[in-house]
Amino acid sequence: MATELAGGKMLLAGEWVEKSDQIEVYNPENNEKIGSVPAGTEEDVKNAISSAKDGAEIAANLSVRERMDILTKAADYIEDHLEDFARTIALEGSKTINEARSETTRAAETIRLSAEEARRLTGESINFDQMPGNTDRMGYYFRFPVGIIAAITPFNDPLNLIAHKIGPGIAAGNAVIIKPATETPLSAVKLAEAFVSAGLPPKVLSVITGRARDIGDVLIESKDVNMISFTGGMETGEKIAKKAGLKRLSMELGSNSPAIVRTDADLHLAAASTVSGAFAAAGQNCLSVQRIYVEEGVYDSFKDLFLQKVKEVKTGNKLSEATDMGPLINEKEAIRVEDWVKEAIDAGALLLAGGNRNGAHYEPTVLEEVPSDATIVTEEVFGPVVLLFNVKNLDEAIERANDVNYGLQAGIFTTNINAALKASRRLHVGGVMINDSSDFRIDAMPFGGVKGSGLGREGVEYTIKEMSEERIVAFKLIDE
Structure with missing residues (x-):
């Protein structure tokens, strides 16, 4: 008898959404159906982006302690449901149950690292008086969120690679829209459950399931999306880079x-x-x-x-x-x-x-x-x-x-x-x-490549920096 996993919904701006048009998910080992997810549409993506505008403001206004608490609770949720997560990974993808358990443990660690790094997202003072004529100036820089991050992930690490997008994204104060691989969407939906359970405010996170040909371009090309974080093949990465326009890109594009x-x-x-x-x-x-x-x-x-x-x-x-x-x-x-x-x-x-x-x-x-x-x-x-x-x-x-x-x-x-x-x-x-x-x-080390292997570096601390920007604050002191 086939094993079916819970599914059938996607997270759209904090709301669980069902659709009549479903994408069936199969176990590649025996082609048994194990679940289904909504076939998201262009309109769904536009709604997610519209809500993410508010979500980005909400996320940016979360205190560091609030971000840390949400991330820690999400990591706890994964650990408390480790076997459910591992079984989902193993059934919908290629990994053995032992490999799936290892990935689940790593995903929890990735999110816990994100909580720890949230407290370390700091700036530093700048000596403006190093340049002649600026002895009356002082200042510093701090980091602020990029805004809305669109994250596109592959099938081979369907939980931990998504954790590497959501965890740092929230730690840095951003709204995140996830487009998981069509072959392995169930792990992404389960991870969304962890963040909802952890108390992440609505509109901060969306997980849009669907076919790339239906929803990919509208997500990539939107001027309201401030950054694209993509893990996948080099050919697809090159296409995304050409379509994305003037926005931040972080890409891990494979290797040999x-x-x-x-x-x-x-x-x-x-x-x-x-x-x-x-x-x-x-x-x-x-x-x-x-x-x-x-x-x-x-x-x-x-x-x-x-x-x-x-x-x-x-x-x-x-x-x-x-x-x-x-x-x-x-x-x-x-x-x-x-x-x-x-x-x-x-x-x-x-x-x-x-x-x-x-x-x-x-x-x-x-x-x-x-x-x-x-x-x-x-x-x-x-x-x-x-x-x-x-x-x-x-x-x-x-x-x-x-x-x-x-x-x-x-x-x-x-x-x-x-x-x-x-x-x-x-x-x-x-x-x-x-x-x-x-x-x-x-998951704590800088990770990325050169040549056709990508742009930028992942690894929690380094991803958080990619997902934030520096803002300079300079004071000109005035004698009273």
Whole structure:
């Protein structure tokens, strides 16, 4: 019997709204319907934006203590309903139940961090007398909210990525309109429930469910929206940037993350870390390890260890405690990954593991000797495929790691501090993980990339700064 989750409504300016036109939500593992949400319209978005004008003023006037209390209560709500949130994430998306529990815990932590950072959103004094002729001036700056933030999120982290938009947005005193992924809207609706329960004033938050083609442009192009925070693909990000007009943009646009394994590395650590980094969430993670450059002196040894670890990855039912990797988000994406692998093999790549598809499930797959111009080398695969490359030295590894139009994070395995520092300086990415894979992040660190990987930085403290602006206050002192 199919499992159906509560749903059917969206949050429009603090009010729960039902509509006759519904979008059905399916479990990608078996195509069972698990719920539905309203198909939002252009008119719904306009209403949300209109209400958000009042919401932005309400949010800006909340005291720091009020913002902190709301955020803390929302985090408490998530923790009190952890299993419900985790089950929702697992059923509507690709994550296993264990991965979903981890995401739920992280989402609560993200919102709790937002509460803590709200108290630290301060300014500082400015010495105007540093410039000749200004000894009679003094002043300071403080930060004020951007206003209305439109946040567009993907399917792969349907709870925590939204927490990274709502939490900092409210901490900074903004109104927030969320447009979640059509494939995974139920987690977003549940998060809205947490904020309503926490006492967030009406009009401050809307969660508009619907198809991007119906509601995306009106949200992006509205002159009343002051900032767009988008997480998703580079192609979509470029389209948004062209349509958005003169407003703030924060974009995390994915990656094609490399890892480097040197001859002095702990090979067991490197193999375990990169297998985990490649196949967690079925590779549908912007930080997933996609390319591994191994120095020739340890290439064969590393490959043997890596392939042994790949064999230990357990695929199957997402709700099983024993499962390590579930399906892709839908069969269409699994077919695309399958096609990219076949294209690489036809061009001369060697298949070392995997390569088989069953519906939306695709086996953990490893390739070597992949031509440098293959799609799976140059683009983000966003699936459970990793590529092994034999390189002569660190210089070659860094050069090849940089040779794509992405730069989110990278990993390097080495016991040589000089090599680690060299890589951290020369890898053209937003983050370098030493003796860890690219798939490492805590929600408090600055997170973002260069090149096609995006604009700006997330991470709670840094997002709050992106979602606020400086205002200078200068006094000219007058003798009485």
